[in-house]
Amino acid sequence: MKRTIVLAVALAVTAVAVVAAPVVKLVYWSMWNQTEPQAQVLAAAIEDFEAKNPGVKVEVNWNGREIRKTLQPALDNKQVIDMWDEDTERVVKTWGAYALKLDSYVTKRYPTTSGKAYKDSVMASLLDLSRSYAKDKGLYAIPYQPFVFAFMYNKEHFAKAGIASTPKTWDDLLADMAKLKASGFTPMTVDDAYMDCLPGYYLAREKGYQWVQQLVKDKTNAMWSDPAVLQMAKAYENLVKLGYVSNTAASNKWPAGQQDVAAGTVTMYLNGTWLVNEIMGSTGPDFKWGTFSFPTVPGGKDDATAANYGAQAFEISKNCKNPELAFALIVHLTTGKWDAELAKKSYGVPVGGTTDWPVQLTEAKSIFKGLKTCYPWAAGIEADTDKAPVITENFAKLIGGTITADQFVEAMKK
Amino acid sequence: MRKKQYTLMKVVFLGPAVLSYLTVFLYPTLRTTVMSFFKVDSITDAVSTWSFAGIENYRSLFASTLFLRSMENIARIWLYGGLLVFAFALLFAVILTSGVRFKSFFRAVIYLPNVISAVALGTMWMQYVYSSRYGLLKEFFQSFGLRGLAQIQWTTPEHIFGALLVAYCFGMVGYFMLIFMAGIEKIPADFYEVATIEGAGKAAQFRLITLPLMKGVVRTSIVLWTISTVVFFIWSMVFSPLSPEPGTVTPMVYMYQMVFGANMVVIGRNVGAGASVGVLLSLMVLVIFLISNRLIRDDGFEY
16 A cells, blocks of 8 residues: 555656656758768767757657658648758759748857857858848858868879879860870769769859849850850760770669769769768768869850859758757757768768868868859759750760761751 | 338438538549649648639640650550550460469469569569669570670660560559450350361360450450559559659649649649649549450350
8 A cells, every 4th residue: 555655656756857847849851861971970069959948859860861741741731840851952942932031040149150240150051041042131040061062083093094183175085084094093983873973063163143044045046156065066076086085974873873983993973972871881981082183175254263062951840849959959060060960970061160081181271261152953054954964865865976066967957 | 101111211311421421532633623623732721712714724744745654654554565564464364374284383483473562572682683783674584695685775765665664564464364264264165165166276265256255355454454554653663763764654643743842842743733633633534444345345245
């Protein structure tokens, strides 16, 4: 009898304690799959945040890239989702209407920002980029995991071929590719997924990305007769003729091409700095990575200060009941210890100003510092979703050597 | 009093089925048809945000090279794939019903691809069988010294449609083989015995007994094949996982891109255009069904 009373009292006290302690819940829909290194670091960071903030519970939904299709219907259905992440341009343009304006939050100081306001302790260029996508130029998305799109290459190959510095012009590139071929390497390859980046960047280097966007949106196809297009096609036709492109380039179904880079048979691959992490499983951490920006081209106007750069970004819902808490979580994930962990474990670029860059991305750092113009994805060549597959198909034929530069231009004019 | 009982019984027994049909089948069909005349941004948008577009969606479809190419693709899949699949399925069905040994084993093996998920099959074809580096076909041809064939790169834009067709038909043969086998086994064996006694060879028996009595089965198979061609989606997505490509695009893939947005950052969404694709495809199936009913009349033999 006595034991029962003691037990009942103990249970009552616990029940009261549990009911009395307020549990604040944050719901976070993530773009990462649970098995990706970013997800694992974020999960650990969130556990740390919960430990530092008793009474707070974060519920994470690891959507993977399907979030691109599932988030908006869920938000329209008034499902409780406090924060989400995806590519900065996408979150601002597609989901900006559901997001909270964060201008007032970034001027405050937080435990991990070493006495500075949040906006002064992260990459300013990324915050500016985030603003540039919004119609009212307000800050809706907080970037992290930045990337830049450039040539990723195998430094050991360059060393063996006797190449002292990275190419700055198209002619430098040709000379370097000749040396690589002479040393027994395949200078370059591409996958179907990034096929249109090659013509896109060349054309943007020639005439700027706005011209590229106009080119693909022109329904009369008249702009394809511009000599710039033929120059680009001939440049790549020349690469193929000289044997500088992998002979499977036209048939490479992603990730076949980048696996060739991992295997050490191919030297260069135009891609994002995420490539290091993406093929880490095949390369191992000792692979000597280098990065150089897409070279300038004869008669062109753009140079290495222009490239596609961006980041993933967090947004907070307009209907979030605890926006300060959500923002505190974002600061926790993007500065200090967890920013460093994220950069280290995902071989990615850190967004906090004081964090070290992974050794594989050292050369990417100088590219980031020099960036002035942000290209859209593939330098704007995907601006028309109907035309894009046709461009990819025809360029694949060009890079496979089955059509000539003139035939490419003719096919695009149809 | 009796009439009332019957009415109640009818309502109670038919009610759930009719209700399910109306909500799950008829309502979405009607809503999609209405949607196809509007410009809609997101599939979950409220009706008040739709903007009337008349037949603009349909007009934009026929102005889109990608959509026209997708229609061309399913036409080729329907015709060439259909001939290929039906020829092999009929061949295997005739062989397996002619009294060979290990009939159950062969039937199981030929049907096996249907049991395996299309995504798994497609990935295997794409990344292994057709690989230009270490693929099955390349190794096979090389071991026979057929250098020219070994060097063909199956996943280039020129060849990818053929590659897709072969991979898809490989899996579909088993399905139609079973249907044809059931049709052949319905024909009484007496007919064949009499024909053999009268001196007819196997080919003549096939031509004069099997084929005519299979008309109904063939007609049903044509409709089934048409439906599976019209909804051709998974294989296209597996062969072109990231963005549609002209060599493999089909109307369903185009519709998916229109409704949910492309995988790129510029998404070009218009759910209304996607709805109009759906309406067009439904009409196509209806037309083919009516035509095949007209052309292939069931002679109504009794046996």
